Amino acid sequence: MAEIEFEKVTKSFGEGALAVDQLDLGIKDGEFMVLVGPSGCGKSTALRMVAGLEAISDGEIKIGGRVVNEVPPKDRDIAMVFQNYALYPHMTVYDNMAFALKLAKVDKGEMDKRVKEAAHVLGLDEFLGRKPRALSGGQRQRVAMGRAIVREPQAFLMDEPLSNLDAKLRVQMRSEIGRIQDDLEVTTIYVTHDQVEAMTMGDRVAVMRKGELQQVGTPTELFLTPVNLFTAGFIGSPSMNFLSSKLERSNGNYQIDVGGQKVTIHEKVTKDRPELEKYDGKEIIIGVRPQDFEDKSIMGDDAPEGSSVKAKVDLVEVLGTETLVHFELNAPMVMTEDMKELQADAGGQDPATVESRAEEGTNEFVAQLDPKSRIKRGEEVELFIDTRQLHFFDIDNSQGIYGGDGDRAAGNGNR
Amino acid sequence: MSVASDARPGERGSGDGFFARLRGDFANSERRTGYTMVSPSLLLILVIGAWPVIYAIWLSFQRVIAQETSFAGLDNYATMFSDPRFHSAVINTSIFTVLSVALEFVLGVGIALAINRGFRGQGATRAIALIPWAFPTVVSAIMWRLMYQQTGGIMQYIAEKIQLVSGPILASEQATLFAAVFVDVWKTTPFVALLLLAGLQVIPGDVYEAARVDGANALQQFKSVTLPLLKPAIVVALLFRTLDAWRVFDLFWAMSDRTVESLSTYVFKGVRISQTEFSLGDAAAVFIFVTSLVIAAFFIRGLGSQSAGEG
Amino acid sequence: MPRRDFLKAAGAGVAGTALLGSTACDGFTPAVEGTSNSLVFSFGPDDSGVVQAVIDMFNKKMGGKITVEYREMPADTGQYFDKLRTEFQSGVVVNDVIGADVIWPAQLAANGWLEPLDELFTEEMQSDYISAPLDTGRYNDKIYSVPWYADAGMLYYRKDLLDKNGIKSPPKTWEELYDIGAKVAGAEGLGYGYVGQGAEYEGGVCNGCEFVWNGGGEIQDPKDLAKIVIDSPEAMAGLEAGQKVVSSGVAPVAFATFKELESLTVFLNQDAVFMRNWPFAYGGLADPALGTTFDPKKVYEQVLVTTLPVTEAGQENFACLGGWTFAINALSSKKEQAWEFIKFMITPEIRETFTIDRAAMPPERSFYEDKKLIKEQPLLEVAKDAIASTKPRPIHPYYSDMSLRMAESFNENIKSEISPQQAISTLQTQMQRIADTNVPNPNI
Ligand SMILES: Nc1ncnc2c1ncn2[C@@H]1O[C@H](COP(=O)(O)OP(=O)(O)OP(=O)(O)O)[C@@H](O)[C@H]1O
Numbered sequence A: 001m002a003e004i005e006f007e008k009v010t011k012s013f014g015e016g017a018l019a020v021d022q023l024d025l026g027i028k029d030g031e032f033m034v035l036v037g038p039s040g041c042g043k044s045t046a047l048r049m050v051a052g053l054e055a056i057s058d059g060e061i062k063i064g065g066r067v068v069n070e071v072p073p074k075d076r077d078i079a080m081v082f083q084n085y086a087l088y089p090h091m092t093v094y095d096n097m098a099f100a101l102k103l104a105k106v107d108k109g110e111m112d113k114r115v116k117e118a119a120h121v122l123g124l125d126e127f128l129g130r131k132p133r134a135l136s137g138g139q140r141q142r143v144a145m146g147r148a149i150v151r152e153p154q155a156f157l158m159d160e161p162l163s164n165l166d167a168k169l170r171v172q173m174r175s176e177i178g179r180i181q182d183d184l185e186v187t188t189i190y191v192t193h194d195q196v197e198a199m200t201m202g203d204r205v206a207v208m209r210k211g212e213l214q215q216v217g218t219p220t221e222l223f224l225t226p227v228n229l230f231t232a233g234f235i236g237s238p239s240m241n242f243l244s245s246k247l248e249r250s251n252g253n254y255q256i257d258v259g260g261q262k263v264t265i266h267e268k269v270t271k272d273r274p275e276l277e278k279y280d281g282k283e284i285i286i287g288v289r290p291q292d293f294e295d296k297s298i299m300g301d302d303a304p305e306g307s308s309v310k311a312k313v314d315l316v317e318v319l320g321t322e323t324l325v326h327f328e329l330n331a332p333m334v335m336t337e338d339m340k341e342l343q344a345d346a347g348g349q350d351p352a353t354v355e356s357r358a359e360e361g362t363n364e365f366v367a368q369l370d371p372k373s374r375i376k377r378g379e380e381v382e383l384f385i386d387t388r389q390l391h392f393f394d395i396d397n398s399q400g401i402y403g404g405d406g407d408r409a410a411g412n413g414n415r
Numbered sequence B: 001m002s003v004a005s006d007a008r009p010g011e012r013g014s015g016d017g018f019f020a021r022l023r024g025d026f027a028n029s030e031r032r033t034g035y036t037m038v039s040p041s042l043l044l045i046l047v048i049g050a051w052p053v054i055y056a057i058w059l060s061f062q063r064v065i066a067q068e069t070s071f072a073g074l075d076n077y078a079t080m081f082s083d084p085r086f087h088s089a090v091i092n093t094s095i096f097t098v099l100s101v102a103l104e105f106v107l108g109v110g111i112a113l114a115i116n117r118g119f120r121g122q123g124a125t126r127a128i129a130l131i132p133w134a135f136p137t138v139v140s141a142i143m144w145r146l147m148y149q150q151t152g153g154i155m156q157y158i159a160e161k162i163q164l165v166s167g168p169i170l171a172s173e174q175a176t177l178f179a180a181v182f183v184d185v186w187k188t189t190p191f192v193a194l195l196l197l198a199g200l201q202v203i204p205g206d207v208y209e210a211a212r213v214d215g216a217n218a219l220q221q222f223k224s225v226t227l228p229l230l231k232p233a234i235v236v237a238l239l240f241r242t243l244d245a246w247r248v249f250d251l252f253w254a255m256s257d258r259t260v261e262s263l264s265t266y267v268f269k270g271v272r273i274s275q276t277e278f279s280l281g282d283a284a285a286v287f288i289f290v291t292s293l294v295i296a297a298f299f300i301r302g303l304g305s306q307s308a309g310e311g
Numbered sequence C: 001m002p003r004r005d006f007l008k009a010a011g012a013g014v015a016g017t018a019l020l021g022s023t024a025c026d027g028f029t030p031a032v033e034g035t036s037n038s039l040v041f042s043f044g045p046d047d048s049g050v051v052q053a054v055i056d057m058f059n060k061k062m063g064g065k066i067t068v069e070y071r072e073m074p075a076d077t078g079q080y081f082d083k084l085r086t087e088f089q090s091g092v093v094v095n096d097v098i099g100a101d102v103i104w105p106a107q108l109a110a111n112g113w114l115e116p117l118d119e120l121f122t123e124e125m126q127s128d129y130i131s132a133p134l135d136t137g138r139y140n141d142k143i144y145s146v147p148w149y150a151d152a153g154m155l156y157y158r159k160d161l162l163d164k165n166g167i168k169s170p171p172k173t174w175e176e177l178y179d180i181g182a183k184v185a186g187a188e189g190l191g192y193g194y195v196g197q198g199a200e201y202e203g204g205v206c207n208g209c210e211f212v213w214n215g216g217g218e219i220q221d222p223k224d225l226a227k228i229v230i231d232s233p234e235a236m237a238g239l240e241a242g243q244k245v246v247s248s249g250v251a252p253v254a255f256a257t258f259k260e261l262e263s264l265t266v267f268l269n270q271d272a273v274f275m276r277n278w279p280f281a282y283g284g285l286a287d288p289a290l291g292t293t294f295d296p297k298k299v300y301e302q303v304l305v306t307t308l309p310v311t312e313a314g315q316e317n318f319a320c321l322g323g324w325t326f327a328i329n330a331l332s333s334k335k336e337q338a339w340e341f342i343k344f345m346i347t348p349e350i351r352e353t354f355t356i357d358r359a360a361m362p363p364e365r366s367f368y369e370d371k372k373l374i375k376e377q378p379l380l381e382v383a384k385d386a387i388a389s390t391k392p393r394p395i396h397p398y399y400s401d402m403s404l405r406m407a408e409s410f411n412e413n414i415k416s417e418i419s420p421q422q423a424i425s426t427l428q429t430q431m432q433r434i435a436d437t438n439v440p441n442p443n444i
């Protein structure tokens, strides 16, 4: 058991941008840390540097307080689960799991005990004599896990171990891995580009982008107080809706313009984010999570006045536990560079469409409503916006506008 | 009924199973049509492929002198097995085969591993490495014979300088045999290396990473990952090379100027030069054929056990 | 064609190609479709172009009555013979006249493949011929070939170096040759006292036969060709002399790998005192294409030729006969025309053409006395004694088999891997066994 520290760790593959740029990150003993970010952001590279499979260009990595920059993988006492499992095709399941123990000259009886135990925990008892070829994807994945578990290493490193499984199996394995990690209390770094996995599995989540760390924090922190546009857009599903508007004061409260409809912002927001003051009368970017909309018609009368918008519904997705409603508003999006990248990375809407809409001055929004809502496609609907939960970002540097406690909370993530 | 399970290697040997299956197949009209459709080509293969072999075997039990053929029983084989020239042919060919294949294999593995690491100009290196292999054996044999020559032969000069030999290489049968091994190694190592390289390149890289993380050093990785996964390629390379070496002809004939006997030169002398030893040469040809089958069976078993184990 | 002939031919193909898979195999050549008046003459490649020129002369002279076509065979004599045999075995007539090596007529005639020529090639016509070339054509009291040109083993020596070292005349015995060779090579700093052909091949057989004969021995009983008589003290003395080439140090062990060109190269490099070689080497002495280091203007004063030495002074000396003959395919349907062609080829004018333009030594004695011809081709005088002393290699239907055994034993003898005694007793047994093997009876 050990903590793992990245100190200004940089990785360069020669030409091109840095794969990992000055990464500072600490993972506590026994913690489940998820590295998340879009494809190519350097997650795997960071993980592989911990494993020793990739040389460190600059900075230091410490495992259990020891600098391991020059330590070969076999002496790092870590176990890794690969995306394609990397099982030894010519060995049986038993031998796959026992291989590391044999190399470590672990006593035969002890080895046998550990392999059988792990196999039992993973439900692999009956497959011990088979070769990987004769296993299903999920079984192979479990063998890969087993191979890591029997080692009883200082840390588990997992690189998208579930990405080759179908959706249902993925959900099942997700909780299984969580349970095992909980039981063993082994420090774990888990790489994924799936933010749902990140949010559900991680004790803490580190969001990376283009080799740089954006934000570290618990899933809740990331969800509630994203430090910038990127994290805000990347975390959460469906992703956050963005629009730009002038921030105006009216009757002591801030108001924004959402597609020609004035929306008044709750005064609590103003109190929590004193920095907002500076943006009075200026264009800013406003983020609305789909969860913060609601169908006004099912809400009773207690909804405050002025915090709703009317829109025509383009598409309704009834998911059972919730209903997703897509609608268009004349609330233009400012296509900053960050915004474009986010659209491309987060796998949201087609960036070209978003851009052309932005030029026309329209923007598509998604709202996640209570399943009781009976909204139909093509109908005109009035949607309530919980203005207490709005997010604000500087249009020039994409940073979240806080300036209060929230700010500190977000900054804390970095260790 | 599953075709795949029928083809399981473990079941291949059983004759009962085979005939039972054949009967079953003929009961099935679709399969019967299938057999009917392939029978002409089967027949053709039998005539072209098997007939000459059967005929050669038949001839080896005959006494053929000039135009006359009479039954000789096992006489040809008895004469052959007691012929000192045949003994030296077997000994020379065995030494040649074992040495050349072993050296080619070891060097081939080394070269394949080196090329597999990847470096600039890898493609060019691969092409250049194949040049010796592309040469007709007779040409390279004669070329090397010149280099081994007493007068002005560079190899002779070097061998003398490093005191490997004291006399002319080509005047000594032993030295010539080793010289032939050397030429064969020069000529076919690249081929072996490329065969093995192809085998190496299908081994996924992450398996090595897993082994490294699991604590294997370079040697252990080679032993526990590379070798077992390379086994099919190794079997193919060894099979090809062993059979080739076992039938070596041009190299001995042209380079040793027929002083060093191989099984094939023994056959050639009997069949193509001698007028009285045709049957003896033919018997030796059958001997090569049968021993080649044994060698092939040995290696294919090696391959078979591998795939059976994986299945 | 009898069925078994076909079987045998097919069998040769089987054993040769199907199982070996590596033997150099000549592709099947379809029969040359001869029109009624056209003849096919098979012979190896002729770089000099004289053969084709002479054929053209013949064709012109015949004015279309007979046309000869030159069918080029492999340059390697062994391959040529192999191809010829295969063609005969197939029973397809692909030629009418054959240019045959002197060791072939008996081998081909025994199978009934050659036409006996006694009626045409009369005793009278034969009267001027040197006996060895004639003898090679005889089998079972019939003559099957007409000598074309002859080759003989000769001793080339460095007259200049011998003079310089006070040696008046070339050696008459091997003992002398080794002494002089060693002495002169030592004094002049040459690598070789003597070079010849010691490799395991037909040329090595010729050198070996010469050692046996010049020791006073015989290989084949001249009176009974079915009898091998190599196991004699004389033959052993000859092979002892042969072994001494290397063991005495007059030539290095590499001698055992030498063929004609290797020995000539050494000699042209002025690195040897004596050389045993064929007449062709004489022209080579001044041939820059062969890499001679001699001055072409002086070389024929520096290098002279004499007959091969013997074991003991006073013995008769012999040279191995080489060369080519004409024979007629027994299955040819144009034997008369074929004979016309052969007759033309041995007319004195054509013989002279070959002698002058191709340095081919004629098999008839009179040419060696013709002063005018000698002026045009000095080799005639140079080679005269050697040609006169020629002796054929064993004449037997299974000569190829004997040759294989002799090549092996002679080569091993040179390398001292076996003793001369072992060599003769091995050869006595092995060759006698071959000689005793049923000779084919073409009449069946
Ligand atoms: N061996 C390499 N040589 C050169 N560039 C590399 C190498 N490996 C990775 N990179 C680059 O480094 C960057 C980070 O790659 P990395 O594999 O860490 O991405 P990732 O975050 O794991 O992406 P994904 O989710 O697609 O696996 C990418 O731009 C990639 O192209």
Ligand SMILES: [Mg+2]
Pocket (backbone or CB within 6 Å): A043, A044, A045, A159
């Ligand atoms: Mg990755």
